[in-house]
Amino acid sequence: MQSSTPAGRAGRPRSAAADTAILAATRAALVDLGWSKLTLGDVATRAGVAKTTLYRRWAGKNELVVDAVAELFDELELPDSGSLAADIEGVVLQFATILARPEAASGLMAVVAESTRDAALRERIRTSIVERQKRLVLEGRARAEARGELPPEPDAGQAGRTVDLIFDLVAGAVVHRTLVSAGAADEEWVRDLSRVLLTGLAGTVQEPAAPR
Amino acid sequence: MQSSTPAGRAGRPRSAAADTAILAATRAALVDLGWSKLTLGDVATRAGVAKTTLYRRWAGKNELVVDAVAELFDELELPDSGSLAADIEGVVLQFATILARPEAASGLMAVVAESTRDAALRERIRTSIVERQKRLVLEGRARAEARGELPPEPDAGQAGRTVDLIFDLVAGAVVHRTLVSAGAADEEWVRDLSRVLLTGLAGTVQEPAAPR
Amino acid sequence: MQSSTPAGRAGRPRSAAADTAILAATRAALVDLGWSKLTLGDVATRAGVAKTTLYRRWAGKNELVVDAVAELFDELELPDSGSLAADIEGVVLQFATILARPEAASGLMAVVAESTRDAALRERIRTSIVERQKRLVLEGRARAEARGELPPEPDAGQAGRTVDLIFDLVAGAVVHRTLVSAGAADEEWVRDLSRVLLTGLAGTVQEPAAPR
Amino acid sequence: MQSSTPAGRAGRPRSAAADTAILAATRAALVDLGWSKLTLGDVATRAGVAKTTLYRRWAGKNELVVDAVAELFDELELPDSGSLAADIEGVVLQFATILARPEAASGLMAVVAESTRDAALRERIRTSIVERQKRLVLEGRARAEARGELPPEPDAGQAGRTVDLIFDLVAGAVVHRTLVSAGAADEEWVRDLSRVLLTGLAGTVQEPAAPR
DNA sequence: TGCTAACCGAGACGGTACGTCGGGTCTTAGT
DNA sequence: ACTAAGACCCGACGTACCGTCTCGGTTAGCA
Numbered sequence: 053m054q055s056s057t058p059a060g061r062a063g064r065p066r067s068a069a070a071d072t073a074i075l076a077a078t079r080a081a082l083v084d085l086g087w088s089k090l091t092l093g094d095v096a097t098r099a100g101v102a103k104t105t106l107y108r109r110w111a112g113k114n115e116l117v118v119d120a121v122a123e124l125f126d127e128l129e130l131p132d133s134g135s136l137a138a139d140i141e142g143v144v145l146q147f148a149t150i151l152a153r154p155e156a157a158s159g160l161m162a163v164v165a166e167s168t169r170d171a172a173l174r175e176r177i178r179t180s181i182v183e184r185q186k187r188l189v190l191e192g193r194a195r196a197e198a199r200g201e202l203p204p205e206p207d208a209g210q211a212g213r214t215v216d217l218i219f220d221l222v223a224g225a226v227v228h229r230t231l232v233s234a235g236a237a238d239e240e241w242v243r244d245l246s247r248v249l250l251t252g253l254a255g256t257v258q259e260p261a262a263p264r
Numbered sequence: 265m266q267s268s269t270p271a272g273r274a275g276r277p278r279s280a281a282a283d284t285a286i287l288a289a290t291r292a293a294l295v296d297l298g299w300s301k302l303t304l305g306d307v308a309t310r311a312g313v314a315k316t317t318l319y320r321r322w323a324g325k326n327e328l329v330v331d332a333v334a335e336l337f338d339e340l341e342l343p344d345s346g347s348l349a350a351d352i353e354g355v356v357l358q359f360a361t362i363l364a365r366p367e368a369a370s371g372l373m374a375v376v377a378e379s380t381r382d383a384a385l386r387e388r389i390r391t392s393i394v395e396r397q398k399r400l401v402l403e404g405r406a407r408a409e410a411r412g413e414l415p416p417e418p419d420a421g422q423a424g425r426t427v428d429l430i431f432d433l434v435a436g437a438v439v440h441r442t443l444v445s446a447g448a449a450d451e452e453w454v455r456d457l458s459r460v461l462l463t464g465l466a467g468t469v470q471e472p473a474a475p476r
Numbered sequence: 477m478q479s480s481t482p483a484g485r486a487g488r489p490r491s492a493a494a495d496t497a498i499l500a501a502t503r504a505a506l507v508d509l510g511w512s513k514l515t516l517g518d519v520a521t522r523a524g525v526a527k528t529t530l531y532r533r534w535a536g537k538n539e540l541v542v543d544a545v546a547e548l549f550d551e552l553e554l555p556d557s558g559s560l561a562a563d564i565e566g567v568v569l570q571f572a573t574i575l576a577r578p579e580a581a582s583g584l585m586a587v588v589a590e591s592t593r594d595a596a597l598r599e600r601i602r603t604s605i606v607e608r609q610k611r612l613v614l615e616g617r618a619r620a621e622a623r624g625e626l627p628p629e630p631d632a633g634q635a636g637r638t639v640d641l642i643f644d645l646v647a648g649a650v651v652h653r654t655l656v657s658a659g660a661a662d663e664e665w666v667r668d669l670s671r672v673l674l675t676g677l678a679g680t681v682q683e684p685a686a687p688r
Numbered sequence: 689m690q691s692s693t694p695a696g697r698a699g700r701p702r703s704a705a706a707d708t709a710i711l712a713a714t715r716a717a718l719v720d721l722g723w724s725k726l727t728l729g730d731v732a733t734r735a736g737v738a739k740t741t742l743y744r745r746w747a748g749k750n751e752l753v754v755d756a757v758a759e760l761f762d763e764l765e766l767p768d769s770g771s772l773a774a775d776i777e778g779v780v781l782q783f784a785t786i787l788a789r790p791e792a793a794s795g796l797m798a799v800v801a802e803s804t805r806d807a808a809l810r811e812r813i814r815t816s817i818v819e820r821q822k823r824l825v826l827e828g829r830a831r832a833e834a835r836g837e838l839p840p841e842p843d844a845g846q847a848g849r850t851v852d853l854i855f856d857l858v859a860g861a862v863v864h865r866t867l868v869s870a871g872a873a874d875e876e877w878v879r880d881l882s883r884v885l886l887t888g889l890a891g892t893v894q895e896p897a898a899p900r
Numbered sequence: 901t902g903c904t905a906a907c908c909g910a911g912a913c914g915g916t917a918c919g920t921c922g923g924g925t926c927t928t929a930g931t
Numbered sequence: 932a933c934t935a936a937g938a939c940c941c942g943a944c945g946t947a948c949c950g951t952c953t954c955g956g957t958t959a960g961c962a
Binding site: 166 | 378439462
């Protein structure tokens with residue numbers, strides 16, 4: 053009979069503004085209340101939105117917070133400071149700065165905790181946050197190769213393993229420093245970290261070639 | 265946790281068995297339900313204890329879980345494998361093994377998340393879990409010095425900084441690998457990690473000395 | 477319900493079929509769900525109509541159900557059985573039969589309950605249902621007078637009062653019997669009722685005769 | 689181990705005051721809001737009680753309101769006015785007065801409406817309200833017999849049927865008059881009603897006798 | 901035949917109340 | 932003074948309907 057309802061078309065379309073408002077409200081609530089006292093009702097109120105609207109778009113607190121936090125890490129960008137070491141220090145410092153913000157720390161750790169029992173959530177975290185930021189490592193390597201600081205990586209498999217290890221080392225160390233050891237991830241600490249990292253990788257990755 | 269009937273003594277003394285039962289029940293509940301679905305009522309039931317009893321001894325869910333999880337890490341011990349590298353690999357692997365258990369991962373991450381907004385809880389985690397296990401780093405260093413693998417650290421302040429950094433690196437990397445990257449922290453990965461670590465530290469901390 | 481294109485006329489006229497479908501769907505929903513679980517969304521779905529269409533024509537659940545139920549009572553008609561007593565029994569039995577239908581009972585009682593706090597609704601019920609059926613009492617009296625069973629009523633005011641009383645007695649008794657006492661309003665019961673009624677009225681209406 | 693927990697014994701006993709407060713709050717809410725806008729949350733608040741306490745004792749709105757309304761009718765008592773006619777008028781007037789109160793009308797009709805789809809509720813209404821008040825009819829008859837106004841009823845079955853009919857007639861008529869016809873059930877109307885009733889019953893039930 | 905206004909379906913929207921669940925406290929009786 | 936049991940107040944949960952509001956699309960009736 054009718055043909056011009058291509059797939060899902062009829063009815064009032066979803067408000068695009070609502071998404072934005074809800075994610076912002078979620079971050080604000082994380083700042084004020086932290087994960088455990090954050091309620092979806094409160095988020096809805098802050099966003100000027102009905103609770104139902106929120107549930108229509110996200111399955112629950114976990115999914116909502118993942119999205120809200122993921123946006124935070126999109127701010128990260130690789131500074132072009134002229135040397136690999138400086139580049140690393142710069143981006144690690146940015147990461148530490150973001151993680152020092154209460155909405156990032158509280159939200160991220162909580163969803164990671166939840167994800168230990170929810171594979172779908174774990175996957176969502178990985179794609180929305182982790183994989184998404186590996187771009188920084190890749191960019192950094194490319195830039196360093198261009199500068200001649202690093203030889204081109206011949207083996208793609210090995211390269212992937214190294215990127216993963218770097219990421220776990222950096223992200224893990226910053227998180228642990230900030231949240232568990234309760235120390236400041238300041239410039240000095242970041243310098244120590246990146247020095248260990250660079251030296252360690254230099255001496256490891258191209259094992260046979262460089263006797264240093 | 266509780267005093268040993270300080271002075272005033274009348275009345276029935278607290279059951280010592282209850283403490284043990286409650287902590288075990290807490291871990292069991294963490295395994296079955298995870299942090300967020302764990303309820304104190306359920307823990308009490310599993311422990312065969314009234315909710316009242318539980319609240320008389322712990323302030324709430326957070327404190328209870330910290331204690332329950334802390335016990336897990338007391339299992340860690342430094343194997344004497346003959347070389348620093350092997351020692352490190354051994355203990356890191358143990359750590360990864362414990363962290364792979366659902367009650368450890370779920371519980372630990374959750375209380376860390378909570379601790380971002382609760383200084384007292386953060387302190388409790390630090391003393392009950394983190395500082396308590398730094399013994400491993402210290403033992404390892406001492407043993408390595410005795411073997412002649414490392415020179416004695418002259419500067420105590422510098423030594424502390426290095427221990428902290430090592431701890432953040434190792435613990436952070438394992439946690440990130442296990443929970444976020446969702447990769448196995450297996451022997452191969454641990455070998456990569458400890459190689460980077462040793463090389464990095466050797467080339468950094470005692471700059472002039474070590475040619476390796 | 478709606479005017480017949482009052483003056484401004486352009487545009488598509490309302491579907492007449494929709495009204496019919498909606499009222500039928502309402503009765504069907506009353507049968508299946510009863511008043512309290514009846515939802516307008518469900519009625520709309522059953523009628524194959526959008527919720528909007530429904531709200532464009534009725535103010536709410538109450539008004540809709542009044543109209544849906546009112547139609548049921550238009551089925552009533554006064555049988556010509558030859559005697560006043562038989563006529564009364566016949567019509568009362570019809571009334572009882574209708575009231576035994578779940579859509580009538582459930583819907584009618586519910587709107588009456590609502591009407592205790594809503595004068596407009598009460599008026600709507602009175603005009604759409606009650607007054608509309610008083611025709612039966614008037615017809616019955618006229619027929620009885622024609623037969624010579626009753627003397628002509630001289631005083632119009634008094635006549636009105638009597639009609640009202642009869643109506644309250646009959647309708648009230650049937651409703652109470654059916655819904656509250658949970659007894660069947662069967663032929664035997666109806667015979668008892670109409671005998672009491674006729675006797676009582678006969679001894680009463682012609683007041684002046686009996687000094688009491 | 690323990691034996692002296694006879695059946696249901698352990699734990700804090702239910703507050704008796706809460707029941708009273710809740711029923712009173714229910715009636716107050718009926719007055720202010722009517723049935724359909726009455727919410728259990730609001731009743732709980734008015735009663736100074738948690739919603740859970742309320743749900744622990746009543747299955748829902750219907751059951752609660754039945755109990756709340758039932759208490760109202762316990763106020764009814766048969767006045768001893770010296771004659772059967774006057775006794776009837778007196779008690780009918782009392783009944784009408786109670787029914788004129790908004791909490792009675794709104795609540796009673798609503799639960800009757802609900803009861804059309806819920807046999808358990810219907811039974812609860814019958815026992816808690818209807819049967820409970822038949823005492824009035826029985827008392828009235830006994831008193832009239834003692835006065836010699838009525839001959840003793842020989843047949844018990846017939847007596848029951850008559851009592852039921854009277855009850856349906858009186859209660860039904862008053863309800864219909866008050867709620868549907870929207871007329872006042874005042875002294876004059878009550879006199880008309882009871883006259884019809886007495887006459888009708890006198891001429892019917894003891895067919896042969898009726899001297900009057 | 902083509903305009904155009906009022907209609908129609910679908911479905912998202914801001915709300916309100918639901919009935920349930922868990923947190924932590926308190927009141928019993930029993931050890 | 933402890934314990935188990937369980938009722939208590941509180942507040943959040945996720946769901947269901949309410950009645951309103953856009954949408955895109957249809958369908959008379961007048962020109």
